[in-house]
Amino acid sequence: MTIETTAPADLGVTWHEVCSLKSLSRERGAAALVEGTQVALFRTFDDHVHAVQQLDPFSGANVMSRGIVGTRGSVPTVASPMYKQVFDLRTGACLDPVGKEPRSLTTYPVHVVDGVVSVGLPGGQGAR
Amino acid sequence: MVDNPTPRQLVVVGGGMVARRLVDALRARDTAGQWAVTLLCEEPRAPYDRVALTSYFTGRDPEDLALGGQELWDDPLVTLRRGVAATAVDRRSKTVATSDGRVLPYDSLVLATGSYAAVPPVPGKDLRGAFVYRTIDDVADLRTYVEQLRTELGRPLRGAVVGGGLLGLEAAGALTALDVSTTVVEFAPRLMPLQVDDGGGEALRRLIEALGVSVRTGTATSKVTGRLGRVAGMEFADGDRLEADVVVFAVGVRPRDELAREAGLEVGERGGVVVDESCATSDPSVWAVGEVACIGGRCLGLVAPGYTMAEVVVDRLLGGGGTFPGADLSTKLKLLGVDVASFGDAFASEPGSLEVVISDPVAGVYKKLVVSDDARTLRGGILVGDASAYAALRPMVGRELGGDPAAHLLPEGAAAAPAGDLPEDATVCSCNNVTAGAIRCSVTDGGCTDIAGVKACTRAGTSCGSCLPLVKRLVTTELEKSGVEVSNALCEHFDLSRAQLFDVVRVQGLTTFSEIIDRHGRGRGCDICKPVIGSILASLGTGHILEGERASLQDTNDHVMANLQKDGSYSVVPRIPGGEVTPEGLISIGEVAKDFGLYTKITGGQRIDLFGARIEQLPRIWRRLVDAGFESGHAYGKSLRTVKSCVGSTWCRYGVQDSVGLAIALELRYRGLRSPHKIKLGVSGCARECAEARGKDVGVIATDHGWNVYVGGNGGFTPRHAQLLAEDLDTETLVRTIDRFLMYYVRTADRLQRTAAWVEDHEGGLDAIRAVVLEDSLGIGADLDDAMAGHVDGYEDEWAAALDDPETLRRFGSFVNAPDQPDDTLVYVSERGQPRPATDSERTGGAVLIAGTTLEVRR
Numbered sequence: 001m002t003i004e005t006t007a008p009a010d011l012g013v014t015w016h017e018v019c020s021l022k023s024l025s026r027e028r029g030a031a032a033l034v035e036g037t038q039v040a041l042f043r044t045f046d047d048h049v050h051a052v053q054q055l056d057p058f059s060g061a062n063v064m065s066r067g068i069v070g071t072r073g074s075v076p077t078v079a080s081p082m083y084k085q086v087f088d089l090r091t092g093a094c095l096d097p098v099g100k101e102p103r104s105l106t107t108y109p110v111h112v113v114d115g116v117v118s119v120g121l122p123g124g125q126g127a128r
Numbered sequence: 129m130v131d132n133p134t135p136r137q138l139v140v141v142g143g144g145m146v147a148r149r150l151v152d153a154l155r156a157r158d159t160a161g162q163w164a165v166t167l168l169c170e171e172p173r174a175p176y177d178r179v180a181l182t183s184y185f186t187g188r189d190p191e192d193l194a195l196g197g198q199e200l201w202d203d204p205l206v207t208l209r210r211g212v213a214a215t216a217v218d219r220r221s222k223t224v225a226t227s228d229g230r231v232l233p234y235d236s237l238v239l240a241t242g243s244y245a246a247v248p249p250v251p252g253k254d255l256r257g258a259f260v261y262r263t264i265d266d267v268a269d270l271r272t273y274v275e276q277l278r279t280e281l282g283r284p285l286r287g288a289v290v291g292g293g294l295l296g297l298e299a300a301g302a303l304t305a306l307d308v309s310t311t312v313v314e315f316a317p318r319l320m321p322l323q324v325d326d327g328g329g330e331a332l333r334r335l336i337e338a339l340g341v342s343v344r345t346g347t348a349t350s351k352v353t354g355r356l357g358r359v360a361g362m363e364f365a366d367g368d369r370l371e372a373d374v375v376v377f378a379v380g381v382r383p384r385d386e387l388a389r390e391a392g393l394e395v396g397e398r399g400g401v402v403v404d405e406s407c408a409t410s411d412p413s414v415w416a417v418g419e420v421a422c423i424g425g426r427c428l429g430l431v432a433p434g435y436t437m438a439e440v441v442v443d444r445l446l447g448g449g450g451t452f453p454g455a456d457l458s459t460k461l462k463l464l465g466v467d468v469a470s471f472g473d474a475f476a477s478e479p480g481s482l483e484v485v486i487s488d489p490v491a492g493v494y495k496k497l498v499v500s501d502d503a504r505t506l507r508g509g510i511l512v513g514d515a516s517a518y519a520a521l522r523p524m525v526g527r528e529l530g531g532d533p534a535a536h537l538l539p540e541g542a543a544a545a546p547a548g549d550l551p552e553d554a555t556v557c558s559c560n561n562v563t564a565g566a567i568r569c570s571v572t573d574g575g576c577t578d579i580a581g582v583k584a585c586t587r588a589g590t591s592c593g594s595c596l597p598l599v600k601r602l603v604t605t606e607l608e609k610s611g612v613e614v615s616n617a618l619c620e621h622f623d624l625s626r627a628q629l630f631d632v633v634r635v636q637g638l639t640t641f642s643e644i645i646d647r648h649g650r651g652r653g654c655d656i657c658k659p660v661i662g663s664i665l666a667s668l669g670t671g672h673i674l675e676g677e678r679a680s681l682q683d684t685n686d687h688v689m690a691n692l693q694k695d696g697s698y699s700v701v702p703r704i705p706g707g708e709v710t711p712e713g714l715i716s717i718g719e720v721a722k723d724f725g726l727y728t729k730i731t732g733g734q735r736i737d738l739f740g741a742r743i744e745q746l747p748r749i750w751r752r753l754v755d756a757g758f759e760s761g762h763a764y765g766k767s768l769r770t771v772k773s774c775v776g777s778t779w780c781r782y783g784v785q786d787s788v789g790l791a792i793a794l795e796l797r798y799r800g801l802r803s804p805h806k807i808k809l810g811v812s813g814c815a816r817e818c819a820e821a822r823g824k825d826v827g828v829i830a831t832d833h834g835w836n837v838y839v840g841g842n843g844g845f846t847p848r849h850a851q852l853l854a855e856d857l858d859t860e861t862l863v864r865t866i867d868r869f870l871m872y873y874v875r876t877a878d879r880l881q882r883t884a885a886w887v888e889d890h891e892g893g894l895d896a897i898r899a900v901v902l903e904d905s906l907g908i909g910a911d912l913d914d915a916m917a918g919h920v921d922g923y924e925d926e927w928a929a930a931l932d933d934p935e936t937l938r939r940f941g942s943f944v945n946a947p948d949q950p951d952d953t954l955v956y957v958s959e960r961g962q963p964r965p966a967t968d969s970e971r972t973g974g975a976v977l978i979a980g981t982t983l984e985v986r987r
């Protein structure tokens with residue numbers, strides 16, 4: 001099975017194979033360690049995979065993968081498990097700061113080829 | 129913002145709470161962009177919440193004191209200059225000189241420079257170890273000093289606070305939070321002499337002494353003594369001495385009016401920039417607001433009148449005619465956790481006033497109402513120890529109370545004040561100074577149709593949130609009045625309420641989220657509806673909460689069957705039914721904690737919590753606990769928590785029934801029952817009520833003839849005593865009664881609505897519920913009984929079941945590509961012989977850290 005990538009033009013990133021698509025549950029996150037960086041991976045209901053920073057910018061704990069996945073309108077979202085701020089999984093933008101000053105998440109490009117999920121980290125020779 | 133090519137220049141001097149409010153209000157109202165504002169802030173940070181300063185000691189970050197968002201400072205018409213003071217004002221050229229050497233022109237100038245903390249002219253006041261209490265830097269210095277000195281001396285420290293008013297007690301709270309044993313020294317014959325009378329002062333002293341703080345009233349400090357340049361003690365006018373390692377002066381404040389004086393503006397006899405009722409100084413283009421303003425002949429040391437002044441000036445700047453309506457010095461404070469409120473004519477200074485006093489030294493409360501000579505009109509009052517009546521009483525000042533004034537002082541009377549009838553000017557949200565009238569108006573004229581809209585438009589409920597239930601009630605009443613149907617939709621994905629969803633899921637026999645949202649909702653759900661549906665499915669006994677798709681519905685804690693802590697680690701609470709535990713059980717829990725390096729604490733629910741477990745350790749911890757005969761205590765679930773017991777007739781000389789036996793039976797019966805909110809029960813062996821059963825959702829109290837059962841109690845934010853449901857029941861009837869009560873609640877309550885609120889909202893109240901539960905008025909008794917029987921038969925331990933399922937266990941890996949690799953950002957320091965999460969400064973400062981990852985010993 002080949003699934004489309006959620007990556008924008010993937011220039012200037014190095015790709016790292018992380019896990020199989022099968023090992024990710026639908027609508028639930030999983031943490032991954034990519035070259036020492038903690039990343040939260042989310043496989044949505046329609047089998048897109050998104051990657052954002054695992055660090056919750058509001059609490060400072062590495063917990064984003066443990067939030068509830070859902071939608072706001074047509075936007076796929078995750079809610080922080082700590083203080084429930086809601087983020088757009090595609091852009092990392094904070095959609096509901098719960099009364100705080102909004103802070104967004106770093107996102108990482110993802111592609112899924114033949115059932116293998118890879119995450120792109122900035123920099124490196126890979127795709128240049 | 130409408131572009132305005134030449135906005136006028138407003139300079140605000142002083143970056144305090146009032147200055148911030150002024151800028152915020154101006155930007156909200158000046159939609160045409162008439163004014164560009166520059167805020168000069170002498171402190172190195174943006175305005176913060178000074179009122180909450182003391183919370184800095186109870187672990188809050190200075191960041192948490194920030195007031196509101198960054199948006200305001202990002203506004204192109206706002207310039208925030210941190211760490212820059214105004215040094216002089218030249219009124220002729222209309223300019224302000226700043227400490228970084230600039231000269232800023234202004235069209236209008238606002239002085240909001242606040243106050244200095246006053247220091248009495250006693251010898252020794254400048255020794256190291258003598259502090260004031262006003263800014264974040266003050267408190268940070270105090271904290272550093274205490275921590276360093278304690279390490280250096282290697283013994284507990286003693287401290288003294290000079291001043292027993294609001295600030296003094298705040299400072300005493302701070303020292304206590306730093307583990308310094310503290311004495312408060314007050315010159316007046318009682319504590320808080322400005323807010324409370326002798327009776328209130330006495331009650332306050334008792335409450336504060338009970339917290340371990342010593343109090344000396346009627347005492348003048350004559351000297352601070354030193355050794356090696358450092359504070360060592362104090363001497364009093366009566367010749368007494370006190371040893372002290374640190375002294376905090378909290379004797380009052382002095383307005384920072386020096387800029388105004390030098391600029392030739394009129395100042396008050398006792399300081400403060402004199403302003404008229406529009407907050408204008410003697411120069412019409414200069415205004416003064418907040419603590420520095422001398423209005424009506426005095427300076428006001430509370431934040432609410434300052435906020436009002438800020439609004440008045442904004443109104444004037446935009447061409448309005450607002451005036452300061454006179455100060456209401458009513459206050460409600462929580463000092464060292466003790467409630468103190470004082471309002472209206474608290475000291476009965478008006479002639480012909482009567483005082484109604486209720487004083488209960490045992491319960492630690494003192495309450496006084498001041499009423500007119502015919503005992504009808506409320507003039508003021510003082511509440512110490514329990515200020516729950518404040519919100520209802522303060523707006524009634526100057527109005528007829530109705531009924532016996534004393535009735536308003538009883539806890540029940542206070543709670544009964546119907547929100548729908550609140551007078552227009554009653555303050556509903558004290559954080560943001562929003563009245564009942566403003567909330568109603570946002571609905572009737574402002575077009576707000578839900579709570580979110582009202583919050584955005586009035587700001588009510590956006591700070592501490594404690595007023596939200598009242599706001600909600602007002603909004604609902606108002607919407608209903610105007611004929612709007614109040615939506616009880618769960619969220620954007622479902623138009624149904626929780627109770628309606630429960631029914632459709634039950635009747636249609638749906639078992640998956642996808643089915644439910646396809647038929648009754650839209651989209652893919654969110655953090656509101658998913659946990660609700662997870663809970664409904666669990667209440668209906670559709671299988672393990674982490675099975676298949678259901679795993680994706682569970683809230684943070686349920687999802688890993690443990691409680692998330694601030695650093696991302698978890699706590700684990702094994703069930704200890706009724707609080708009864710064998711020595712062997714205690715030893716096994718102790719061993720698990722020791723082997724995994726967990727912090728242990730006895731909870732408020734008569735059991736033991738183990739903190740600091742990493743996600744990948746949870747299954748191994750459960751394995752050990754399950755092998756030792758324990759199971760999940762559901763501390764994480766919206767479900768039965770604990771059944772608290774007292775020792776009862778088996779040991780206690782007064783007990784009349786076996787309360788422990790019954791508590792264990794009830795806990796085993798209802799364990800794992802998923803519900804709209806958590807459920808707690810209690811069983812006491814006699815009317816002395818040592819199990820505090822009436823503070824629980826269901827409370828059982830033994831009588832000579834059987835059991836009395838009470839329902840709808842809770843602690844927490846809005847404490848409620850449970851009310852009597854039925855008397856002298858035998859055990860079988862008791863259990864059936866509780867079965868039906870709980871099942872009926874589970875089926876019909878709102879999301880996150882505890883039993884007290886459910887009973888209150890239920891049509892016909894407790895009487896109607898009693899009819900359903902005891903007389904089967906709806907004919908659903910047998911159905912409720914069957915549902916509970918199904919729950920009891922279907923119960924399985926969630927931990928043990930998860931341990932048997934490899935697919936579930938896989939999700940407890942720390943990383944999908946490195947399942948055993950610990951999160952290396954979790955670091956701990958040792959405190960009182962146990963680990964606790966390192967604070968930010970400990971992390972960066974390189975304090976001794978114990979990495980949680982190396983502590984564990986596997987067996």
Ligand code: SRM
Binds near residue numbers: 841
């Ligand atoms: C651990 C414990 C404090 C302790 O160290 O003693 C505790 C800890 C928490 N309580 Fe509590 N409560 C604990 C006893 C209580 C009690 C005392 C009692 O049960 O007798 C109360 C007041 C009684 C009551 O509930 O009516 C209590 C009233 C609350 C409330 C307020 C509920 C309300 O109706 O207003 C919350 C907030 C909520 O649930 O929304 C809360 C929420 C919490 C949470 C879940 C907050 C959170 O989201 O992190 C804490 C997490 C537990 C954890 O990490 O393990 N906790 N909490 C106690 C666990 C008892 C247990 O063995 O399960």
Ligand SMILES: Cc1cc2nc3c(=O)[nH]c(=O)nc-3n(C[C@H](O)[C@H](O)[C@H](O)COP(=O)(O)OP(=O)(O)OC[C@H]3O[C@@H](n4cnc5c(N)ncnc54)[C@H](O)[C@@H]3O)c2cc1C
Binds near residue numbers: 178298384434
């Ligand atoms: C510990 C504590 C607890 C309190 N609790 C309560 C409470 O429970 N309820 C209540 O109503 N009130 C309480 N207060 C009082 C309340 O904090 C003040 O009334 C309120 O902060 C006054 O606001 P302000 O803006 O007038 O002054 P401030 O908050 O004092 O702000 C003035 C600011 O101006 C700055 N400044 C001064 N001169 C200059 C200059 N020349 N140039 C630039 N900047 C300058 C100062 O550095 C300061 O940051 C408490 C105060 C303290 C210290």
Ligand code: SF4
Binds near residue numbers: 774776
């Ligand atoms: S409630 Fe009664 S039986 Fe229970 S401990 Fe207290 S006095 Fe004894």
Ligand code: FES
Binds near residue numbers: 556560592
């Ligand atoms: S009272 Fe605190 S937000 Fe309303």
